[in-house]
Amino acid sequence: MKKLTNFPYSHVLVLGLAKSGTAAAKLLLQNNIHVRVNDMKTDENDKIVKELTTMGAEVIVGSHPLSVLESIELIVKNPGIPYENPVLAEAAKRGVPIITEIELAGNLVESSIIGITGSNGKTTTTMLTAEMLKRSEQPVKMAGNIGTVATEVAQTLGSDEKMVLELSSFQLMGIQQFKPKVAVLLNIFEAHLDYHKSFENYKEAKCNIFKNQTNHDYLVYNAEEPVVVEAVANAKAARVPFSVKRRQEHGVWADEESIYFKNEKIMARQDIVLVGEHNLENILAAVGAAKLSGATNDGIYEVLTTFSGVKHRLQYVEKMNDRLFYNDSKATNILATQKALQSFKQPTIWLAGGLDRGNGFDDLLPHLENVKAAVLFGQTKEKLKEVAEKAGIETVEAAENVEDAVKKAYQLSNPNDVILLSPACASWDQYRTFEERGDMFIQTVHTLV
Template identity: 65%
Template sequence: MKKVLDFPYSNILVLGLAKSGTAVANLLLNHDKRVRINDMKTEKNDPIIKELRNLGAEVVVGSHPLSVLDGIEIIVKNPGIHYDNPIIVEARKRNIPVITEVEIAYMLAGDSIIGITGSNGKTTTTTLITKMLEESRRPVKVAGNIGVVACEVAENLEDEETLVLELSSFQLQGVEKFKPNIAVLLNIFEAHIDYHKTFDNYKQAKFNIFRNQTKEDFLVYNADDTIITSEVKNLKSTLVPFSIKNKMENGAWLDDTFIYFKNEKIISRNEIVLVGDHNLENILAAVAAAKLKGATNEGIIKVLTTFQGVRHRLQFVDNIHGRLFYNDSKATNILATQKALSSFEKPVILLAGGLDRGNEFDDLAPYLKNVKAMVVFGQTKDKLRRIAEENGISTILQVEDVKEAVSKAFEISNEKDVILLSPACASWDQYRTFEERGDMFIQAVHKLV
């Protein structure tokens, strides 16, 4: 296991606290680095600030003065801070490198990393790989965009352990030498343009997951995604494709009956309990990555015959008087909601809405054929109402929040209906996180009982 002392910088600016900034600041301070912290939102009397100062940090809160760059060799940036932040713009003028904390996690964990990214399916695939290795008695830890700070886990990683990392484009844009031994690239479609400014910038951030790989490393990639296949042709990585359309001699694939890895039957499709055709892609990617890391077929089968989904990602919540409630709060974009709607043949009451990023929802239209009613909320409620009306959905209710949406959906539902929260929008207009939004949905469903 590598040590953070290999980090070739002594004067570091940690820009933005929250979980990742606090974790990386603590780690660097504990290894005798000189750390300056700059955060806009944290109050100066916050206990975290006092604790960091006691460890030796210099802390500037409440504003972003350019003077925080004086004497700084590198910035470790919170992934949520945009690259048009004045501090970042000035740092680039001064040729100061800007990284995210996953770069430091790599310095700690080295070739022990399986990294997973994509526009959709990251959390499900990350969870599947972790559980498959666990059930195969392979020592493993999980971190990253899934909710646990990567460098915090990497610091305590044992030599024989694998670190499974869910990686967002925000994290991957800030890497230099980061190189997972096994990279998993699920899909690419236009997303987070408000952050990355262009689709090409977004793609290039995602492609950083394999940029530094060598022939000793593996790239598990979606062979059905033309954006990805056009990019991976000339890589040094050992390519391991997966496909739900074609046989993959060197990867994961399926037919009408079985899931395969290379030419080995892994599991009958009828035994898999995770719903949704889109999850077949996640399953194939997970099988490929887990097999490359030594997972057993028995371990993989145990997971796929019991795992019903990640919390907030097409999560079955309850059956109340024959109504099936699903929480897909993590569907923060249109593609995620398309995939959720494609998972059901029964009549659906769709609960949708949230932060308005300027886009319309016309791409949802082909997926609304089983939607009998929509309950809309948030900043995008008028846009969603329009697309519902244009597609012949006669029952459209406008409500204040997710809690009210649950009760109204239940009132208009019939037995065998699916009541689906799949917002197609980020949560930040009303909720701090998609988890908070999903938890409100779950609580409201349970109160119906």
């Protein structure tokens, strides 16, 4: 078991259990630190309460009394708990440091950390980076906001093994000395303002990813995002820009034909499976992070010719009889479907529909120019039919559900067509989740002959 080093606290409050809080509490207890756990929602008879109590923790559940702060030197908080929480607000008044579990993970890692953040594209970039390193025979593990608790992974990490971390603004707010060897800043858009209260606070949290870096570290950043460019201007790390529009002598870039790292051609764009300009940005960022961490061009090529995307997010499913099938079931709103439609230049058969929330779909009109046919289902199929007809789409058909829509779309298709599920609606009229809807699309595609 790995030990926390240079950790000056002996009495720690873990605020909020869930996965990260539980992992943090166990780690601290294993390092002989006095741990008090406070959680509002967990029942006192819960299995984890009994386990932590047996390990030596003092566990208080059901409320957040200020008495939990007595003798506390440090708070490790669940990232989702807002700083307006009475315990946190009082701790701030008393000058008690407040961190998230990511800070503990950073303390445990002996080798390189690659930290990835941004308002959009974090998960895709994290997965790409990790896979590029794996295919290059570099030992690596993923963790963080992607769903695996960082401290749990950090404790299993070999001395030569790298860790690729997806990092949210919530996690990054709570760091003191955490420092990735390679930091990636994809973009910064307005998000989570209910939590951060202002765009400036949100931006500051995102920029914490490079605040502790030195000139021996690297910062991969989006050279086409003015907010990002301004934010990194005073960074101490070696800056490595990426751009989908312009040559970058000291970074990662793409022209119409290929992608490059500095002046080195990595591969032809036509060989990349993942579609969409937003995904090209994610690809360039991942190439930068991976190359700086030891990835080979062969390893990168192998990933980019096979990686089909995060499941249900413009996911490449299959090429069958020269038709390309894409699952974008996570597109539960108009903006997401706009991005999906923009990703294809070839003739597209569009599958859409779902829960009727009362909105119209005219905002999709400018993005339907490559759609040759629409197969529509669910509560919104009549509304979507009106938009499809306004757009001059020649063939518009109704379907009972996604399974029926896939079969009809295939019958309407020709070689080199794209068959795209991008519903622009939530799934709840016919399916429990967008995942269930996407899985039905995938299953049906695989039954086609």
